[in-house]
Amino acid sequence: MLMIQSFIIDFLILLSLPFNGLDYSEAISLEMQLPVCIECHSDLVGRDMMHYPVEDACDNCHESTGASHPSADSLGFRLMDKIPELCYYCHEEKEEMDFTHQPVAGGDCLGCHDAHGSSEASLMRSPDPDLCLSCHNRDYRSDSSETLNIRRLVKGRMKAHSAIEGGGCMSCHQSHGSDSRALLVDRFPEADYLPALTENFELCFLCHDTDLLNAQETEWGTGFRNGKKNLHWLHMNGNKGRNCRMCHNIHGSPQSFLIEKRLDFGNWEMQMNFVPEEQGGSCLPGCHGKLSYQR
Numbered sequence: 302m303l304m305i306q307s308f309i310i311d312f313l314i315l316l317s318l319p320f321n322g323l324d325y326s327e328a329i330s331l332e333m334q335l336p337v338c339i340e341c342h343s344d345l346v347g348r349d350m351m352h353y354p355v356e357d358a359c360d361n362c363h364e365s366t367g368a369s370h371p372s373a374d375s376l377g378f379r380l381m382d383k384i385p386e387l388c389y390y391c392h393e394e395k396e397e398m399d400f401t402h403q404p405v406a407g408g409d410c411l412g413c414h415d416a417h418g419s420s421e422a423s424l425m426r427s428p429d430p431d432l433c434l435s436c437h438n439r440d441y442r443s444d445s446s447e448t449l450n451i452r453r454l455v456k457g458r459m460k461a462h463s464a465i466e467g468g469g470c471m472s473c474h475q476s477h478g479s480d481s482r483a484l485l486v487d488r489f490p491e492a493d494y495l496p497a498l499t500e501n502f503e504l505c506f507l508c509h510d511t512d513l514l515n516a517q518e519t520e521w522g523t524g525f526r527n528g529k530k531n532l533h534w535l536h537m538n539g540n541k542g543r544n545c546r547m548c549h550n551i552h553g554s555p556q557s558f559l560i561e562k563r564l565d566f567g568n569w570e571m572q573m574n575f576v577p578e579e580q581g582g583s584c585l586p587g588c589h590g591k592l593s594y595q596r
């Protein structure tokens with residue numbers, strides 16, 4: 302279709318110009334270029350969200366090589382600079398953050414953004430969480446770091462964290478960088494044990510009831526209780542509280558309540574043996590014999 306269209310336009314242009322092909326650098330003034338370009342490149346405009354400079358003029362980013370365009374043996378245009386330098390002509394390079402997302406540090410802006418326009422906000426190539434999962438569908442391993450395959454956790458297991466369905470990955474993560482580890486929007490340390498204070502698990506308590514952690518006895522604060530006795534509190538109080546991630550997998554799990562089946566505990570892989578029941582549940586972890594709770 303484009304080829305036929307371009308042929309017709311080429312033909313019309315040929316009729317009106319004295320030379321073979323179209324020399325944009327000289328023959329046509331800058332203001333006139335955009336409508337001409339759009340004749341053939343209409344798929345790049347008219348999207349729900351347009352990148353402002355694209356609606357302004359194509360040569361905000363592309364420059365003519367001087368060759369005629371389109372033509373079989375030359376591209377006719379090149380980008381005015383490499384990515385990300387081109388983007389920084391108009392956008393500020395963000396101030397230093399403690400943790401920068403690797404594709405941002407590596408200048409792979411087009412891994413997430415479409416340079417022309419998109420149906421998504423912020424020129425995202427696809428909606429959250431698909432955007433994030435387009436890369437996080439594999440393990441990343443290097444000498445200095447390891448990042449697990451998140452798609453496997455949220456798509457391949459029985460239960461994904463409902464926050465993902467509600468607000469996507471960005472309900473907990475920043476896209477470019479963050480002052481919290483793992484690009485988190487708020488504090489959530491990695492240590493297995495730490496003081497059982499709400500501010501240490503700030504991320505979770507953006508959405509969850511703090512009674513879960515603070516109320517020694519409760520009828521509403523959590524379902525993890527024996528009668529009124531709060532078993533979250535039992536496992537997390539004082540200076541040596543357990544981290545949520547010792548029992549829960551925050552992205553997704555093979556069973557209810559985001560409970561993980563086994564967890565790495567130093568060099569030891571500990572089984573949880575959690576069995577949910579109508580009014581409670583039981584577990585038989587490495588830490589103690591089989592115990593059950595009843596609400």
Ligand code: HEC
Nearest residue numbers: 303307310311325334337338340341359363370371376378
């Ligand atoms: C007569 C039709 C036609 C017009 C007018 C036209 N183009 Fe193209 N352009 C094409 C075709 C055909 C291709 C090759 C297929 C493709 O990549 O879409 C192309 C490719 C391109 C490419 C990609 C080159 C590459 O690196 O692969 C750029 C950039 C481009 N055009 C920019 C422009 C700009 C800017 C204008 C206006 C100044 C313009 N075009 C006007 C038909 C046209």
Ligand code: HEC
Nearest residue numbers: 338339342345352354355358359360361362363411416417
């Ligand atoms: C903000 C900068 C910017 C502006 C303005 C811009 N482009 Fe692009 N364009 C790019 C970048 C960056 C690429 C390379 C995309 C890639 O590699 O994924 C590109 C690639 C292209 C391509 C190759 C095919 C494609 O879709 O990737 C065409 C054709 C094109 N541009 C045409 C145009 C036309 C026509 C205009 C004006 C209506 C325009 N561009 C305005 C940045 C821009």
Ligand code: HEC
Nearest residue numbers: 353354361362384387388390391392410414416422423424
């Ligand atoms: C010629 C100037 C110019 C260049 C080059 C440029 N931009 Fe932009 N960009 C703008 C302007 C103007 C806006 C709209 C004003 C704003 O929101 O700050 C914008 C907006 C954006 C937005 C926000 C859109 C929204 O809806 O919030 C993103 C994302 C973006 N640009 C990414 C990029 C990327 C990635 C590149 C490099 C490929 C780039 N820009 C290159 C001028 C430019």
Ligand code: HEC
Nearest residue numbers: 385388392402404405408409410412413423425475476477
């Ligand atoms: C991992 C995906 C990803 C990468 C890589 C990425 N961005 Fe973004 N960017 C986003 C998302 C998502 C948003 C909107 C939500 C937000 O602000 O976090 C955004 C917002 C923006 C905005 C508009 C809001 C603002 O912060 O001013 C600009 C401009 C922008 N990005 C430019 C860039 C540039 C330039 C690069 C390359 C250095 C880049 N982005 C790389 C995902 C990404």
Ligand code: HEC
Nearest residue numbers: 400403404412432433436441446447448470474476483484
């Ligand atoms: C273009 C590919 C790409 C996209 C899209 C992408 N990421 Fe990443 N992300 C990476 C790479 C590469 C790493 C570094 C992996 C490594 O080397 O261990 C990374 C690392 C991370 C990390 C770990 C950071 C740390 O310090 O441990 C988080 C969290 C993350 N990404 C979240 C997201 C979220 C949320 C989105 C969607 C907004 C997203 N990513 C989109 C490529 C991508």
Ligand code: HEC
Nearest residue numbers: 430433434437447448449451464465470473483489546551
């Ligand atoms: C409810 C909050 C939450 C949501 C929603 C969420 N994450 Fe995370 N993510 C975390 C936390 C917390 C960590 C730190 C891991 C830990 O402490 O075990 C993390 C870690 C990561 C890491 C680093 C993993 C590693 O091996 O180092 C990546 C990558 C990541 N998330 C991507 C995503 C993607 C992609 C999505 C959307 C599909 C997403 N996250 C949704 C909370 C969340």
Ligand code: HEC
Nearest residue numbers: 502505509513522523524525536543544545548558581582
């Ligand atoms: C000792 C293991 C363990 C630890 C540590 C733990 N949880 Fe739980 N959590 C559970 C169990 C078991 C359930 C299932 C309760 C049930 O049967 O309804 C649960 C359920 C939940 C629920 C579902 C609603 C509710 O309260 O029943 C949320 C939300 C929750 N936990 C958040 C957290 C947060 C946040 C942390 C860290 C501050 C945490 N958990 C630490 C074992 C744990």
Ligand code: HEC
Nearest residue numbers: 463464467472473489504505507508545549551557558559
């Ligand atoms: C952006 C909001 C948000 C954040 C942040 C968040 N959650 Fe959730 N979480 C939800 C929603 C929504 C549900 C589903 C409704 C419910 O059970 O409360 C849920 C459910 C849960 C469940 C129960 C799953 C089930 O099967 O019933 C657990 C466990 C849980 N979250 C743990 C955590 C932990 C641990 C953190 C911190 C790392 C956290 N959440 C951060 C929104 C969030």
